[in-house]
Amino acid sequence: MSIPDASTPDVSDPDAGAPERVADPGAARFARRLWAARELGIVVALALLVLVTVVGNPAFLSPQSLRDLVLGAAVLVVLAVGQTVVIVSRNIDLSVGSVLGLAAFATGKLLSSAPGTPIALVVLLGVGIGALCGAVNGALVAVARVPALVITLGTLYIFRGLDHAWAKGQQVNASDMPRDFLGLGTSTVLGVPVPALVAAAVVLVVGFHLRSYRSGRELYAIGSEPAAARLSGLPVGRRVFTAFVVCGASAGLAGVLHTARFGTVDATAGTGVELQVVAAAVVGGVAIFGGSGSAHGAALGALLLTTIGSSLAVLRINPFWQQAVVGALILAAIGIDRLLVVRAANRLRGRSSHGA
Amino acid sequence: MGRDTRSAGSVSRSALTRWDTSLLAALAAVVVVAGVTVDGFASARNAQFLLLDVVAIALIALPLTLVVITGEIDLSVASTLGLCSAVMGRLWVAGLSLELIVVLVVLLGAVLGAVNAVFVTRFALPSLAVTIGTLAAYRGLAFVVLGDQAVADFPAGWTDAASSGRPVPWALVVVPALAVVFGVVLHATPFGRSLYAMGNNAEAAAFAGLLVARAKFWLFVVSGAVSGLAGVYWTLRFASARADNAAGLELAVVAAVLLGGVSIFGGRGTLLGVLAGVLLLGAVRNALQLADVAADTLNVVTGGLLIASVVVPNAIVLGRDRWRRRRSDRGPR
Amino acid sequence: MPQLKRDPRPGLIAIAMAAVLVTAACGGTTRGSEQDDPAAGRATGQANPDAPLAEGLDVAFLPKQVNNPYFTVADGGGKTAVEEFKGSFKEVGPSEASASSQVSYINTLSQQGTDVIVTSANDPNAICGALNSARQAGAKVVTFDSDTKPECRDVFVNQATAEGIARNQVELISEQIGGEGKIAILSATPNATNQNAWIELMRAELAKPEFAKVELVTVAYGNDEDQKSFQETQGLLRSYPDLEGIVSPTTVGVAAAARYLSGSQYKGKVALTGLGTPNQMREFVKDGTVRSFALWKPADLGYLAAFAGAALASGRITGAEGEEFEAGRLGEFTIGAGGVVVLGPPSVFDAENIDQFDF
Numbered sequence A: 001m002s003i004p005d006a007s008t009p010d011v012s013d014p015d016a017g018a019p020e021r022v023a024d025p026g027a028a029r030f031a032r033r034l035w036a037a038r039e040l041g042i043v044v045a046l047a048l049l050v051l052v053t054v055v056g057n058p059a060f061l062s063p064q065s066l067r068d069l070v071l072g073a074a075v076l077v078v079l080a081v082g083q084t085v086v087i088v089s090r091n092i093d094l095s096v097g098s099v100l101g102l103a104a105f106a107t108g109k110l111l112s113s114a115p116g117t118p119i120a121l122v123v124l125l126g127v128g129i130g131a132l133c134g135a136v137n138g139a140l141v142a143v144a145r146v147p148a149l150v151i152t153l154g155t156l157y158i159f160r161g162l163d164h165a166w167a168k169g170q171q172v173n174a175s176d177m178p179r180d181f182l183g184l185g186t187s188t189v190l191g192v193p194v195p196a197l198v199a200a201a202v203v204l205v206v207g208f209h210l211r212s213y214r215s216g217r218e219l220y221a222i223g224s225e226p227a228a229a230r231l232s233g234l235p236v237g238r239r240v241f242t243a244f245v246v247c248g249a250s251a252g253l254a255g256v257l258h259t260a261r262f263g264t265v266d267a268t269a270g271t272g273v274e275l276q277v278v279a280a281a282v283v284g285g286v287a288i289f290g291g292s293g294s295a296h297g298a299a300l301g302a303l304l305l306t307t308i309g310s311s312l313a314v315l316r317i318n319p320f321w322q323q324a325v326v327g328a329l330i331l332a333a334i335g336i337d338r339l340l341v342v343r344a345a346n347r348l349r350g351r352s353s354h355g356a
Numbered sequence B: 001m002g003r004d005t006r007s008a009g010s011v012s013r014s015a016l017t018r019w020d021t022s023l024l025a026a027l028a029a030v031v032v033v034a035g036v037t038v039d040g041f042a043s044a045r046n047a048q049f050l051l052l053d054v055v056a057i058a059l060i061a062l063p064l065t066l067v068v069i070t071g072e073i074d075l076s077v078a079s080t081l082g083l084c085s086a087v088m089g090r091l092w093v094a095g096l097s098l099e100l101i102v103v104l105v106v107l108l109g110a111v112l113g114a115v116n117a118v119f120v121t122r123f124a125l126p127s128l129a130v131t132i133g134t135l136a137a138y139r140g141l142a143f144v145v146l147g148d149q150a151v152a153d154f155p156a157g158w159t160d161a162a163s164s165g166r167p168v169p170w171a172l173v174v175v176p177a178l179a180v181v182f183g184v185v186l187h188a189t190p191f192g193r194s195l196y197a198m199g200n201n202a203e204a205a206a207f208a209g210l211l212v213a214r215a216k217f218w219l220f221v222v223s224g225a226v227s228g229l230a231g232v233y234w235t236l237r238f239a240s241a242r243a244d245n246a247a248g249l250e251l252a253v254v255a256a257v258l259l260g261g262v263s264i265f266g267g268r269g270t271l272l273g274v275l276a277g278v279l280l281l282g283a284v285r286n287a288l289q290l291a292d293v294a295a296d297t298l299n300v301v302t303g304g305l306l307i308a309s310v311v312v313p314n315a316i317v318l319g320r321d322r323w324r325r326r327r328s329d330r331g332p333r
Numbered sequence C: 001m002p003q004l005k006r007d008p009r010p011g012l013i014a015i016a017m018a019a020v021l022v023t024a025a026c027g028g029t030t031r032g033s034e035q036d037d038p039a040a041g042r043a044t045g046q047a048n049p050d051a052p053l054a055e056g057l058d059v060a061f062l063p064k065q066v067n068n069p070y071f072t073v074a075d076g077g078g079k080t081a082v083e084e085f086k087g088s089f090k091e092v093g094p095s096e097a098s099a100s101s102q103v104s105y106i107n108t109l110s111q112q113g114t115d116v117i118v119t120s121a122n123d124p125n126a127i128c129g130a131l132n133s134a135r136q137a138g139a140k141v142v143t144f145d146s147d148t149k150p151e152c153r154d155v156f157v158n159q160a161t162a163e164g165i166a167r168n169q170v171e172l173i174s175e176q177i178g179g180e181g182k183i184a185i186l187s188a189t190p191n192a193t194n195q196n197a198w199i200e201l202m203r204a205e206l207a208k209p210e211f212a213k214v215e216l217v218t219v220a221y222g223n224d225e226d227q228k229s230f231q232e233t234q235g236l237l238r239s240y241p242d243l244e245g246i247v248s249p250t251t252v253g254v255a256a257a258a259r260y261l262s263g264s265q266y267k268g269k270v271a272l273t274g275l276g277t278p279n280q281m282r283e284f285v286k287d288g289t290v291r292s293f294a295l296w297k298p299a300d301l302g303y304l305a306a307f308a309g310a311a312l313a314s315g316r317i318t319g320a321e322g323e324e325f326e327a328g329r330l331g332e333f334t335i336g337a338g339g340v341v342v343l344g345p346p347s348v349f350d351a352e353n354i355d356q357f358d359f
Helices: A023-056 A063-088 A094-111 A119-143 A146-165 A179-186 A196-213 A214-225 A226-232 A235-264 A271-281 A295-315 A321-355 B002-011 B013-037 B044-069 B077-093 B097-120 B127-146 B156-163 B171-189 B190-200 B202-207 B209-237 B249-259 B271-290 B295-330 C009-025 C069-084 C099-111 C128-136 C162-176 C193-206 C226-239 C250-261 C277-285 C298-313
Strands: C058-062 C087-092 C116-119 C140-144 C157-160 C181-187 C214-221 C243-248 C271-274 C292-295 C323-325 C332-334 C340-342 C347-348
Touching: A023 A295, A023 A321, A063 A094, A063 A196, A063 A214, A063 A235, A063 A271, A063 A295, A063 C226, A094 A119, A094 A271, A119 A146, A119 A179, A119 A235, A146 B249, A146 B295, A179 A196, A179 A235, A196 A214, A196 A235, A196 A295, A196 B002, A214 A226, A214 A235, A271 A295, A271 A321, A271 B127, A295 A321, A295 C226, A295 C277, A321 B127, A321 C340, B013 B271, B044 B171, B044 B190, B044 B209, B044 B249, B044 B271, B044 C099, B077 B097, B077 B209, B077 B249, B077 C193, B077 C277, B097 B127, B097 B209, B156 B209, B171 B190, B171 B209, B171 B271, B190 B209, B249 B271, B249 B295, B271 C099, C058 C069, C058 C099, C058 C298, C069 C087, C069 C298, C099 C116, C099 C128, C099 C214, C116 C128, C116 C298, C128 C140, C140 C298, C140 C323, C157 C298, C162 C193, C162 C214, C162 C243, C162 C271, C162 C292, C181 C193, C181 C226, C181 C250, C214 C226, C226 C243, C226 C250, C243 C250, C250 C271, C271 C292, C271 C323, C277 C292, C277 C347, C298 C323, C298 C347
Parallel strands: C058 C087, C058 C116, C116 C140, C140 C157, C157 C340, C181 C214, C181 C243, C243 C271
Antiparallel strands: C292 C347, C323 C332
16 A cells, blocks of 8 residues: 555554554654654755765855755745645645645735735735645545545646636736845845745744644544544544645745745746655655654755755756756655664564563 | 545445446547537547547556556656657667667666566555655656757658558557557456455455565566657657656646546556546547647646546445435434 | 466566567667658748738747747737738647647647647657648648757748857857956756857857957856756856856846846846846846846747748748748848748847836
8 A cells, every 4th residue: 555545544554653653662762763863864964965065165055055055945845844744644735836836926916916015915815825725625635535646636737727827828027026025035034044934934833733732643643544543533534634724825835935036926836846845755754654754854855855956056967967866865765764664663573572 | 535435445346337437428428529519620630639649648557557456656657758768869879770779668668667666565665655756766867868968860760650650650559459458457367356456455465465566566567668668659759759758747647547437545447447538638638729728728627527536436425325324323223 | 366376477578578689689770771851841832922911811829838928928929910911810839848748739730720830849859740740731830939840840930040149148248247257158958959059159259359358167057947047056156256247048047047146145246148038137137136138029029920921821932042021010031041030139138228128
C-alpha cells in the first residue's frame, strides 16, 4: 500500500507513525533521539552544501547572499509546512501550485485595481482564497470520502483553469502595484527579509500546534491508523477537512508572498510546484504514509532544495544537473528514513524480548 | 476514505462493470453529439489526429493500470519517456542504426523501471515517494544527456511512419495489440487475478510477500519499457528528440487511469475502462478544440471529469449503504 | 493466491533480445544513410502582385502559449490587421508552451479549413510535419517571433535582424558603463537558437576597437524562468564582484535581473540593459535601476505577420525572395533570403519615453 489515504490500516507498514506508537518510555526516548538525528542529518547536509559552496566562492556567505537564500526559500517553506499538515493525516494535496497561482493573481489584481487597499486586507484575501480552495478539497475528501490524490489532481486542473480564464493573458506588473506592498518582498527587519520572517512564523505556529495541541496530535493518530482513530472516536472527517483548509490557506499565503517578491504575476505562477513541495516534505522526513513528520523538518527540506539551486548557480555547475541531484536526494532521504525505522523496530523488539 | 470505500470496492464488483459501460456510453455520446454539432469532427482525418494525440497516454496507461491495481503507482513514466527520447537523440547523433537504437531505448526504459522496482520491492519504500524522486532524477538525467539541444534529423521514412504512415501510423496498430495482451494478462490469467488480490488485501499480500514483490518488480520493469517505447513514438512523431519531451504527462496519464475506474487504493479497475477513459478525455479535448473552446476550459473539464469519476460512484455507494443501514436498524435485533 | 513458479522465460527473453540486438546491429538505418529532400514543401506557384487582398479570410494566431502577455499583445496587433482587411480573426493555443500541444492545435486548424495560420514555434522541428500537412490541405503558414525549419512555412516575420539586436545591445551597455569594464550576459536557455545567434554576434561586435575596453566575462542561463534568472543574477554578482554591467536579451531575464538589482546593494551601481517590455520595466526605469533597454513592438510584429498571411492567401506573394507586399500602416515590406521579412530595428525605451507605451 503506497498511496497516502485514510482508508485502510496498513499492517505491512511499520513506519506509519513509528515514533508515536511506542509504549516503553525508554524506547520512546530512543526513537525520539533517532528522529532528532534524522533532522540533524538535513542540517548537516545543508551545512556541508554551504561549506562546499563557500570554499568554491567565499561570497556565498555574504549577508546579501544569505538574505537572497532565505528569501528564495520562503515560498517553498510555507507551502511545505502546509503540505506537512495534510501528509501527516495520510492524505496529499497536489493542487497547491494552482492555489498559489490563483491567490497570487487575485492579490495582484486587487492591488492594481484598488491600490489603496490596506496590506493586511490583501494578505487576508490571499489566505482566504487559499483556505476556500482548501475547503473545497477538504470537503470532497472528508465528506464525499474519496481519495485525496484523485481529488487534488482534479482540482489542480480546475483551479489552474479558473486562473487562466480569469487572467485571460493579462499580467499584473510591478508598476501597477503600490510600492509599500512590493516593499514587503524586499524589505528587511534586523537584516532578515520579511517573507522569511513570515515563513518562520508559519513554521513555529504550525509546528507548535501539531506538537502540543490535541487537534494536532490527533492528525498523527489519524495518519498512523485511520480505522483505529475512527473507532476510538476521533473526529476524523473534521480533522482532515481542517488539515486541507490549513494547507490551502498556506498556499494562499505563499501566493501573496510570491506576488510581493516577484512583482509580476500572470496565470502561470506556481505551475508544477506541487511535486517540489511534496519532495521538500519527504526530504524533510515527513513520511508519505502519514503519521510522522514535523513542520520544521519540512521547512529544512525546503531550505535544502532551494540551497541546492543557489549553490549550483554560484558554483557555475551545469544547471542541468540540478534536477538530477534533487531526485537523488529524495531517494536518499526516503532510504535513510526506512533504515532508521528498521533500526528502531529492531531495537524495540530487542527491548521487549528482554522485558519478557 | 474509510472502510466504506474499501467495502464498496468488493460490494460493487458488479458496479465496476457498470462504470465501464457508463464510460463507453459517455464516449459514444460525446462522439455522436460532437459528430453532429462540431464541424470537422466526424472525418477519418480527424479521427487519426485524435488517436495520434492519445497514443502516448494510452500506451503508458496500459502497464500503469496493472501497477495501480496492485496498490502501487509510477509517477516517473513521463520522465522515463523524456530520458529515453534524449538518449535516442544522443545515440542517433553517435551514428547507431535506428533499429538498434529502438531496441536499446526500450531496454533502457526497462532498466529505469527496474530501478524503481528495486526501491519499491527490495527496500520496501513507498512507490509514490520513490517515483517522485525518480521523476526528478530521470528528467534531470535527460537534460544532462542532451541539454537543451534537439536532435531532429531522423529519416523522413521513420517519422512519417509514426505520424502519417500508410495505411495507418504504426502506433495505431501497436497500441490495440498491446492492449489485447495486457487485457488478457490482467483479466484472463491467474497472474492477473493475483494482482487484484495484492491490491485488495494487504494481509494476504504480506503473507505471500516474496511473490508479491516479484510480481510488482516485473510490473515496474514493464511500465518502464513501455514508457521507453512511448519515448520512441514521441520522438519520431514530433521528429524531435528533446530532454523536455512529454514533461508533465504523468499527471495526464494518472488522470486517465483514475477516470477509467481504477481505484487509487488498488484492487479495482479494468483495462477496458481505462481505454474508454483515455479515449473519452481525448475526444472531449478534440471536440472542444474544434469548437474553439479555450484551453483553460479544457483544463476545467479534465479536472471535473476526474473528480466526478470518484465522487459519483462513491456517492451512489454511500447513499445505498446508508439506506441499507437504516433498514437494518429498523429490523429486529 | 496462485502459486507463481520461477519460470525459464527471463532466459528466453534474454536470448530473444540478444538475437534482435545482433540483427539490429548489422545494417539498418543510420544517420546520413537516408537523405531528406530539402525541396519538399517549398512554396510553388506564381505570385500575382496585382491580385486584390482577399476579404473574409480565416486567420488564426497560434502563439507559443496563450495567456502569455507578450503574445497577447502581439496577437492583438494581428487582430487589428485582420479587422483592417476584413477577415475573421481568432487566437487559439495551449496554456503551456509545448510543441506537442501546438501540433494538436495545428491539426485542428487544418481540419477547420483555416486560410492562414500564424504561429510562433515552441520547437523548430516538432511542429513541422503538422504545418506541412496543413499547407497541403490549403492553409498558408506564417511564423513570427520563433521560426520553424524554412521548408515548413511560407514566410517568417522576424522581429529584428540578429545583427541589429546585437549591435543595439552592445551599444546600450557600453554607453551605460562608460565604455569600460566587465560585463556578463544573462541569456534564456543554453541552446535557444536566437539567443545564441545574438550572443555570437555580440561577441563579434565587442571585438571591434570601439568596444576594446568592454570585457565579456561570462554567459549565464536563466532558462527564461523568473526564479532561475533571479538566482543566476545573484550568482553572477557573487562570482564576479567587479562586474560593471549585465545584458539580458530576454524579457523574462531582464525583468528578473532588474528586480534583483533594485532590491540589492548593487542598485544603480551595476548597469543593466536588455530586451524587455515597457510594462515590466517601467518600475525599474523609474527607480533608477535601469537606464534604458530595447525591444521591438510586439503589436507591430503581429500586425505585419497578419498582413503577410493575407498577401500569401490572396496570391500576391508566394514567399520567394524579392517579392513585395504592403502591410497597412507599416508600409511596404520586401521578402528577403529564405522567405524572411524583417520588422525593423528595435526601439529603445528610457525614462523619457517609457510612459508612451503600454505593452
